[in-house]
Amino acid sequence: MLKNNFILLVGALLFAGCSKEPDPTYSEPLEQEDYDRQQLIDDHRAQPVTVEGYADVYVAALDTETKNCARCHKSGEQPYRDDSLPYGQDAHWDVAIHHAGDMECFSCHKKEDPNQLVSVVDKNATLETAYLHCGSCHKDQFASWLGGAHGKRLTGWKGVRIVKNCTGCHNPHAPARGTTLPVAQPTITPERAKRH
Amino acid sequence: MKDDSKKKGAGCNSCNSSENCFADMALKKKGSRRGALAALFGGAATAAASSAIAAASTEDEKELKRIKRDEIFQKYYRTMTEEERAKTIARFERKSKVQYGVDAHIDGTHARPNTLFGYAFNISKCEGSRKCVDACVTENNQDRTSGMQYIKLFEMEDGIGSVHGGDTEYSHEVPVEGKYYLGTQCFHCENPPCTKACPTGATWSEPDGIVVVDYNWCIGCRYCEAACPYFARRFNWKEPEVPSDEINPYQHYLGNRMRSKGVMEKCTFCIQRTRQGKQPACAEACPTGARVFGNLLDPDSEIRWILENKKVFRLKEDLGTEPKFWYFTD
Numbered sequence: 001m002l003k004n005n006f007i008l009l010v011g012a013l014l015f016a017g018c019s020k021e022p023d024p025t026y027s028e029p030l031e032q033e034d035y036d037r038q039q040l041i042d043d044h045r046a047q048p049v050t051v052e053g054y055a056d057v058y059v060a061a062l063d064t065e066t067k068n069c070a071r072c073h074k075s076g077e078q079p080y081r082d083d084s085l086p087y088g089q090d091a092h093w094d095v096a097i098h099h100a101g102d103m104e105c106f107s108c109h110k111k112e113d114p115n116q117l118v119s120v121v122d123k124n125a126t127l128e129t130a131y132l133h134c135g136s137c138h139k140d141q142f143a144s145w146l147g148g149a150h151g152k153r154l155t156g157w158k159g160v161r162i163v164k165n166c167t168g169c170h171n172p173h174a175p176a177r178g179t180t181l182p183v184a185q186p187t188i189t190p191e192r193a194k195r196h
Numbered sequence: 197m198k199d200d201s202k203k204k205g206a207g208c209n210s211c212n213s214s215e216n217c218f219a220d221m222a223l224k225k226k227g228s229r230r231g232a233l234a235a236l237f238g239g240a241a242t243a244a245a246s247s248a249i250a251a252a253s254t255e256d257e258k259e260l261k262r263i264k265r266d267e268i269f270q271k272y273y274r275t276m277t278e279e280e281r282a283k284t285i286a287r288f289e290r291k292s293k294v295q296y297g298v299d300a301h302i303d304g305t306h307a308r309p310n311t312l313f314g315y316a317f318n319i320s321k322c323e324g325s326r327k328c329v330d331a332c333v334t335e336n337n338q339d340r341t342s343g344m345q346y347i348k349l350f351e352m353e354d355g356i357g358s359v360h361g362g363d364t365e366y367s368h369e370v371p372v373e374g375k376y377y378l379g380t381q382c383f384h385c386e387n388p389p390c391t392k393a394c395p396t397g398a399t400w401s402e403p404d405g406i407v408v409v410d411y412n413w414c415i416g417c418r419y420c421e422a423a424c425p426y427f428a429r430r431f432n433w434k435e436p437e438v439p440s441d442e443i444n445p446y447q448h449y450l451g452n453r454m455r456s457k458g459v460m461e462k463c464t465f466c467i468q469r470t471r472q473g474k475q476p477a478c479a480e481a482c483p484t485g486a487r488v489f490g491n492l493l494d495p496d497s498e499i500r501w502i503l504e505n506k507k508v509f510r511l512k513e514d515l516g517t518e519p520k521f522w523y524f525t526d
């Protein structure tokens with residue numbers, strides 16, 4: 001009897017000694033108040049994108065102010081063209097088109113209203129909703145962008161998801177991204193170099 | 197060494213070594229034994245300083261010593277009560293002020309409920325600009341003199357899967373045709389070998405999946421470094437040096453607070469940022485959006501979409517470490 005008690009006691013002590021893992025502690029759940037959410041949307045001048053089958057996503061307005069095309073291109077009128085220049089782009093001398101071979105201005109812009117975009121699939125895309133236009137050909141990228149595998153998220157991981165538009169990262173007239181120099185490598189000391 | 201001390205003492209005729217000279221000067225200035233003793237114990241580092249500056253800084257040095265003594269006797273962070281934690285944090289905030297002159301805010305936020313952090317890295321998108329590395333060093337107050345970095349960005353030949361052939365020290369325009377870029381850091385394994393190797397329990401997995409280090413419980417044995425199959429842990433061989441104006445004052449107790457010599461450190465998924473809902477510094481700095489961070493328990497999160505819709509892989513999956521860091525391609 002005594003022996004049994006002794007074994008039990010030792011067992012209990014051992015058990016108490018082994019269960020060292022402390023209980024996890026939690027802070028309050030992280031909430032994004034409605035006000036913060038609205039503030040973020042306002043800050044980025046974001047517009048909602050709703051496509052069935054994807055979580056809610058907002059697209060931020062472009063950093064640069066888009067030009068008002070209607071200032072020169074009057075609605076219903078043919079814009080002036082100088083055929084000696086490539087694509088008749090005399091007023092847009094700084095635009096070089098490097099996109100899918102022989103595209104020209106009106107492959108994407110509507111002749112009557114260049115603020116509007118034309119696409120193979122008819123969608124009423126504007127410069128602000130360029131993702132619809134880009135997405136009509138680049139379907140995989142569009143799906144990835146909606147899902148979250150492509151594109152740049154501007155907000156934290158929690159709460160409202162605001163992302164950049166396609167034209168926020170890619171130059172629409174030459175969408176391939178160029179090369180850059182990497183950030184300089186901090187100096188390596190001899191003792192660190194020895195370890196490798 | 198002997199030659200050095202002779203050189204130092206050579207400028208003063210009344211005493212032999214620089215320490216004695218210093219004590220002598222302090223005595224003359226303060227006229228008290230206590231002041232001289234304090235100056236004496238101030239150590240060799242201040243020995244060369246002028247007596248006026250030394251007298252002003254002795255108070256700080258004394259306080260720093262008191263703080264460091266308390267540090268030796270402090271408890272294990274996980275078993276502290278909330279009051280003890282608050283006290284400890286206040287002590288480290290004061291230490292930051294005394295030692296570096298920085299008003300640090302040290303956060304002690306615990307894991308948020310229903311959160312498990314995961315990371316995805318797009319090897320098709322990464323351009324190798326190394327902006328993530330730079331942002332990480334700045335955010336996490338890493339030693340600037342030893343070149344310590346949590347992130348390694350490998351430039352690799354297309355079709356080669358092993359990082360052993362990768363180059364981390366490239367300095368040409370990126371991206372290069374025929375090469376791809378793959379970044380590694382701590383993968384915050386679900387089954388981490390490093391925490392099992394630790395003899396003191398100074399490193400553990402938090403409920404939100406972040407593997408953290410209690411820098412004051414670490415004895416610097418480096419067993420965890422040897423245990424980690426991903427070479428993710430970094431050791432402070434010397435006292436870390438960060439210029440005061442470059443210290444990030446927004447710190448977390450288990451994250452980017454200032455470390456000392458002889459302790460282990462590593463990526464913490466920027467615990468000071470992510471527990472407040474922000475993205476880690478690397479993901480925020482990435483110019484291409486190749487880095488995706490999120491909550492694995494949220495079915496609407498980007499990372500869950502990637503895991504469900506993309507081809508993903510992890511490094512050394514056969515080891516069963518279950519890293520929460522996936523690579524994917526477009």
